[in-house]
Amino acid sequence: MRRATLALIFVACILASSLLTYMVVSGYWYRLRYRVPDKPSLAITDVLFPLNDTHYFNLTVMNPSFSLSPVNLTSIMVITPDLEVKEVEFTTPSLPVRLEEGETKTLKCYWRWENYTGETLTVVAFIDYGSSAAFRATVPFVKLEMNALFNASSPFWFMLNITNVAESVANVSVTRVDVVLANGTRVRDLPTEPDVSREEPYELKPNSTLTLNCTWDWLEYRNKTLTIVAISKEGYTGFLNYTTPPDVVLRITEVTFFTKGDREFFNITVLNEPISPAPAKLNNVTILVDGELF
Template structure:
């Protein structure tokens, strides 16, 4: 017998046998899926089957699904999308990143299988990595859904690996806003070690009214250094250097080398504090001190601790405030009340210049305010509330003082009221010299009645020349008096018939500028809790320079002191207290 012929025949038999066995095995694998799912083998249709889902607990960057288009399908199948649904939800998480890409459809030829790697999902408008999803639903059952444009959908239920990282945040505003601690514990039942690669505050809501500085999301440092591996059952506390002042809420985001994304919500608004510098006061009567007024609106029960106060002058030199009262460190309680620090600094010669005052706080942040010291010349009107008088409407008097702390002797040259320049040519009042600490009263003819201005105040401008022969000016807002004066000249008890009355005499003074209309009388009797009120409608007119009588009814003769108030439509009021005459 020819040995070569026998060898060739044997080889042919082996090849045929291998093909038959391979076909049987392929058929068994395909039929097993349908037997498992309880399906009948479809006829004259195209059907997809998920033959495998591969989820690695140590690689949560993606998962892999194997999809088979069985040989009994009548055509190729086109996969159009893949989705995932958790067991206890009706929502579908759409797979949006795959390899190979699905895009407009991924064709699987009849009798062929394909592996698709899925790395990102989306629900509504929110996109998430597979690592975020795998951690969120760790240890739970999920269903993989494969959809096709020309074949029935395929579904397969699997259980996600159990991975649990306990996150314990520790924010301590009473100590500092510059850092916070996070303790991470890898659950003892976790199916993998976790290597922490990043820790951050994600999706923060920042209240910039509280923060008063830009938000810097990058952590300055983390201790111990990352990456850091936590075996199952192990824990570690990380100190995160990041200023979180003004962050009302956020998510602590943790990523791992294994691909997991872990989010933990924190509500930080109850821990916040609102600390401000309300003002810095340079009192011209005390040039050796300045005051810093701060306020702690809300926050820590024990308050915010001020540790230092500095001031920076225009040339950039920064100096610490000295002899601070109260002494530092000092706690400012969260009462919403002003809290004042008095600081020593002789600023007498540093005038009309900017100074930046900074308050340093134990909790790790600062507050600064830029102010300007008083001018070299401080010109004042000592009778600011009494410049114009109702009794004399065309004249006014100004008591001017060059403050004692002024650095210069000044020469007052001109005064203006609104659009009118006061004519001093017929008097010797201007120009006049005022040394620091001196004052002078100047009476001026306005040239018209101040009542012609339909305003509540007028601008008074005083021009003067200082040491450098430059013309300077100071503008004062001077309130005008009321345009009428109403007096209650007498209150008497009278009986008309059988009834008691108060006879109230009122006078609109002769120097008033307008008539008055009395609309209400209020009388308060001794030992009476509620006043008696009489409305006049229409009102009673009192002409300029005239008197009128008002009869106010009472139940009995008044006993003891009473108070009478007369109110007019024009807002002018008069009051009287005493025992009524008879």
């Protein structure tokens, strides 16, 4: 009799535990003013942005155990802070993805997020014939700040400082520097000193600066706006809009002719105008006489 009583108590405890679990799960939905789903549903449990590659993020989704049936995940969208809706076009595994009741899967979503570091994105997952799921995730903060120096006296190079700011949460491996002209032309992979490349990047830790001497003949692009782009192996990018120095302005203020013995000479006085951005070095004087150069 005693053993039977203990057995009944044990069975009652199991039933009470199952009932309590159901009430907790159901109560959670009721507390949120939702009723227990009467159609298939999906939940996003995590969104992870890998610090070493900005070309994708990992999305973990779950078909809850109380869902009524298996579900097919058919599409994934990202809503940016300015409320633009972007579709994730490629995933691994490829969409659609089937999830059984209680099953969890992680997808690799190929979508570039480097322009949204430090901002909050909303990821939305859609299924057939059921409730979609949304998840707000903050992108890790990484920022490259840049400043440049163009020497008007030497229009064949410029100096570029690239700083990985102190608040960044990751190292950045600089691989190349590009220049984008106002007409959209892109000058790629400028020679630099020290040399940087994808094979031998320069690693910038937070709160550190890289100084590069960039070789580029910008003589024909004086006093024009361009964009300097620093690119990293991880995908983080730095941009700097810059206006190159104007032309050096020289003016001949006086010409005097004179004769010394049997030889004729002339003197010229040349002024480097105050508006000139740099000193000038004269290396040639040409005379035009009746259309002929001397």
